[in-house]
Amino acid sequence: MNRKLTALAFLAITLIGPAQAKMPTEVDGLIEVKSKKMDAAYLLPGADFRSYDKIMVDPSVVAFQKNWLRDQNGSLPIGASDRRITASDAQKILSTAQQNFDEVFADTLTKAGYTLVTTPGPGVLRLSPSVVNLYIVAPEPSGPTMGVTFTVQPSEGTLVLEARDSQTNTLLATVLDQRQTQNSGGAQISSQASNINDFRQIVHFWAAASAAGLESLKTASPIPADLQPGQKL
Numbered sequence: 001m002n003r004k005l006t007a008l009a010f011l012a013i014t015l016i017g018p019a020q021a022k023m024p025t026e027v028d029g030l031i032e033v034k035s036k037k038m039d040a041a042y043l044l045p046g047a048d049f050r051s052y053d054k055i056m057v058d059p060s061v062v063a064f065q066k067n068w069l070r071d072q073n074g075s076l077p078i079g080a081s082d083r084r085i086t087a088s089d090a091q092k093i094l095s096t097a098q099q100n101f102d103e104v105f106a107d108t109l110t111k112a113g114y115t116l117v118t119t120p121g122p123g124v125l126r127l128s129p130s131v132v133n134l135y136i137v138a139p140e141p142s143g144p145t146m147g148v149t150f151t152v153q154p155s156e157g158t159l160v161l162e163a164r165d166s167q168t169n170t171l172l173a174t175v176l177d178q179r180q181t182q183n184s185g186g187a188q189i190s191s192q193a194s195n196i197n198d199f200r201q202i203v204h205f206w207a208a209a210s211a212a213g214l215e216s217l218k219t220a221s222p223i224p225a226d227l228q229p230g231q232k233l
Helices: 007-014 068-074 087-111 192-220
Strands: 030-033 040-043 052-056 061-064 113-115 124-135 147-153 156-165 170-179 188-190
Touching: 030 170, 052 087, 061 087, 068 087, 087 113, 087 124, 087 170, 124 192, 156 192, 170 192
Parallel strands: 052 113, 052 124, 061 124
Antiparallel strands: 030 040, 040 170, 124 156, 147 188, 156 170
């Protein structure tokens, strides 16, 4: 499913991480506000989230960090051609990431008490998630037969989540969060299974934070019409 990127999504793609650059105070008519769990959050002044008791989630869009494929293959030691990642391998990894994102995100929202629907309607908030700058450490091009790899670098990705009224398509909020897998500071085993598990844990955090954030927005609604950059709700 193709979706037009908002200005914030485009900015996230051009950055390695939001902490490395000052985020704008206004994007697509939304104003930056303080966020407890996400790196950046933007809200539409005057928006009211109290009526939304159902959620419609678009299929996620997942994209690797710029030059990820080139860098992965370029860092291989001599004689490790069997570990080279092809374009087909990369697409399979993205497909697996998307499937796991959609599964975990929906399951977490459901467990948080939200009813998930597939069509627009009254009281339906439409969420459009994207994961950009995805960096998978030591991927396995041929699955479990490739064994495991020791690595000291964590995997990472950046969530860009847009919230719209499902009937009018009005953009109400956008959040952005860059997150890494847990890293103890020493060498760790990286495998296909561990990469998937690490990614699912990150998605669970994002989904749980989104559910909690929506409840906070309901409490704060209606959002002030004179919302100021950096305001705490």
